Amino acid sequence: MAADDSYDRLDDDDYPAYTMGRAAELIGTTQSFLRAIGEARLITPLRSEGGHRRYSRYQLRIAARARELVDQGTPIEAACRIIVLEDQLEEAQRINAEYRRTAAQQPDHPAAD
Numbered sequence: 001m002a003a004d005d006s007y008d009r010l011d012d013d014d015y016p017a018y019t020m021g022r023a024a025e026l027i028g029t030t031q032s033f034l035r036a037i038g039e040a041r042l043i044t045p046l047r048s049e050g051g052h053r054r055y056s057r058y059q060l061r062i063a064a065r066a067r068e069l070v071d072q073g074t075p076i077e078a079a080c081r082i083i084v085l086e087d088q089l090e091e092a093q094r095i096n097a098e099y100r101r102t103a104a105q106q107p108d109h110p111a112a113d
Contacts, residue, residue, distance in 0.1 A: 013058040014056045014058055015056055016045065016046040016054035016055060016056050016059075017054070017055075017057070018054065018057075019052060019054065019055075020034055020053045026060060027063050027067055028067070029063070029067050033063075034053070034063060037062075040076060040077055040080040042080040043055070043062050043063060045059065066079045066080060066083055069082060
């Protein structure tokens, strides 16, 4: 792998760059919290060759949202479900917007005139 390829990973939100300890430190939580949201299947950290959990920036954002909900008194299982539903809603809204844009471009659609 060329050196330039490894630098590209710095901008990759999905690259598992953070150890469990560093991830917990960055989002201000404990390693056991990260394990708990992993057991709840909210995030699935990748494993290093030695079997250690590694987290991406994307996963850290999800974990931080879970921590926010738990800090507000939401049980961890409910927080995980809320985050999954928020993600599904966001995706549905994105698809809906794409359908509207496509429909508006159709010649027989009133908005295309």
